[in-house]
Amino acid sequence: MTLAVLDINDCNLQLWAGSQHAQGAGYALFSKGDYQFGNDARARARLEPRSTNTRYWWQLNTEPLQPALGPARHSADLVHAHLQALHSDAGRPEQVVLAVPGSLQRDQLALLLGIVQACPFNATGLVNRSVAAASMLVTSERAFHLELQLHQATITELSADGDTITAPRTQPLPGCGMLQLQERLVELIAAAFIRQTRFDPRRKADTEQALYDVLPKVLAQLRSTGETIVEVSGNRASISRSALTEAGSRLFTSAAEAIGANAAHEQILLDPIVALLPGIDGHFANNRVLAEDSVNQAVQQHRSVIEQSTDELVLTGTLPCEGMTIRPNVEALADPVPPARREGKVPTHLLVGQSAYALGGRNHPLAMEATQETSGDWVLSTDASGHTTLNDDPYAGENLVVGDTLVSEGTTALLIEVLS
Template identity: 35%
Template sequence: MSLCVLEFNDTGLALGDERSLCPSSPGYANIGREPVLIGAAAQAQARIDPRQTLNQFWMRLGTEPLHHARALARHHADLAYLHLLQLHEEAGKPDELIFAVPGSFSKEQLAILLGIAQRCPFRAAGLVDAALAAASSVPIADSALHLDLQLHQCVLTRLVREGDTLQRVGVRVLPGTGLLQMQERWARHVAAEFIQQTRFDPLHSAATEQQLYDQMPQWLDILNQQSDVGAGLLNGGNSYHAKLRVADMLEAVRPLYLQLSEALAADSGTLLLSPRIARLPRIGQFLGAATALEPGAVTRACLRHAAIIRCDDQALRFVTRLPAQPVPSGSVAPDPARPQASVNHAPAVVPSHLVLGARAWRLAPGCLYLHRDERANWQLSRRALDHATLVLSWEANAWWVSSVNGTTVQVDGVTLQRSLRVSAGTRINLPDHGDTGMRLIVEESVTGNGA
């Protein structure tokens, strides 16, 4: 029985096994034709036929009716179904698929995805977080941040290592920083260069606009290695050429690159870049020290851990923990060299205990998870249980708090959006659990329950 891995990312869904990967298929659909065009064929018509082209059906996966519904395309879930059928056909009709999904998918979207899969001529055999799978392919000493690029947004996933296990502990979506937003900025700049250098506007015609977008990836790849590239476009039998400089192309997307840099500034840990975001021209100049993951890392990791991810039950469990790669002896956790936000803070006092009511837990370096036991009493332990609410992790000589399992966590009255460094005096609340109030203190004489 054949087993393949399907990595979900709307810049290009990738389906493959240990031998090969099929060409990735972007999340585009053109509903103005019968049959509906899906993937690369629809992307090739996106600028020519924009009103009939949809590219949000994976990000907005659901059953809300489309404005221009068709018999085979009533809602985004129908388009996702057609995309899955096409991918399955192109891959040679494998029997089973492991789904590697982005952290941006909600629980409702995961349920819809599995419902769609039940209608498909293959069996969904496993469900795993794609960033976790990718990160499990490289050694991580303490913690990591995985940054990935989608069509309409970027996704930042926080992972922590506990013993021999790597776990996803947080996900942050960065809207408006996707590939399409970057391409639109580059397209406007390229058009301005053609107008200035040749008096030809490639955005004046849908055909040449499509041609510009089709060739853009090749130009960007060259600019990742060179300071300029010669761009050429054809129109009505005429050929137009313009020189594009990497400095100008970077300036066009600087606001978006800076958004990504600022999102990383408050966090620590090894920075991992997906192949998609690592391909962006000179992105490393803005994000600092990072490890670029290899193409196919998700597929290989899923197959390597297939015994853990694969499930024979009808109801799949969502895997957010996997075995971690061994860290070479003598190695140390990287000191993140990413640019930091220039904000002045008072010196932070490292807390020694977490206090909840009359209880106090000593904070010992590592990862500490807060959860309720079978008697509904709060416990702080090193066990990464499925019903844990938050994790306190010791990194870079500081304590960091992260939400887990979708729990709403408030730190000093502000809802936590990503991992946050905390100090003595910090107050933590869990509104979903009766607004449980906790505080971090420094008090060496306190008598409490060590984690």
């Protein structure tokens, strides 16, 4: 029999129960005398901000809610009600395995288990969600899981010895949560609307909500195409991926600092929502994107280790690395294969804004240098690797041609040919 699995991440809580799949973000809305949770609540968050709470999973406790939200006394009441709603949407499974983030404090974990005891299902397992997801993918002795939550991000270090995998530490990254990232992305997109159409979607709550609603689709399109059209209330603006890379700069920098000196080459596991952020590939070249159901699949695979029959659940923090060969992370040490030469005109200048800078010069505002090879081609210095993107992909030593777009630490440049 297939296990029911609840993957707890407040950006998108997911409950799998056989063929049933319920999901929704950690939003609670109290309106017209009733609660709504998940995506229904998120769809009205900008319209009824004073009636919305997004902190109850992050600040899980029994302190009085400030401000109050309906009859709920504290965040634990909201978590209880949200769990009941998810359980109902997933067909009311009798037994559920809980996959929890490593950032959950011990007292919060104890409170969560107490809340579950008051729910119409039994918890039959408890597992670290980072360890579960990594058990299916990690191929190096050390790796990291970058997880995005509503009010913070976390970096979880993963250690594998060839037989098992565990998580020695989880470090919160304050100020880098999904809500902060959304705010900056919306600000950048709204600025593009103003420049191109003189329409500001933030001026009214309904058009601002519409922009937030379309944001996931916009990021998904930019991941595959590099440029897209965003439409809000009949107004259309062109948005490029490179125009939004600045939004995630604080997250990328904080994550790299938490990982350490070799961050550009460590194996990084990304939740799907993290992988949508423009510019992330330029910072973490050795990344793997987790599937939406990676935690569910891992729990099904390791149910004999995770499932428990005792009344007092114990957190499973170590899982087998079944079917995988663990190898040292030697990508950074291997001799790189020179990339094939790209065809195109040889550029002479970098165009940054309305100013052109000669290639090879040192007065340009980009945080990298270009050198000219004996063939006449221009390439970037090796220091640019992992920090600069070429046409929205991580720079990997290719020769530069006219029409290329470079982004280095948030500054964008177009490669051009200036005729004498």
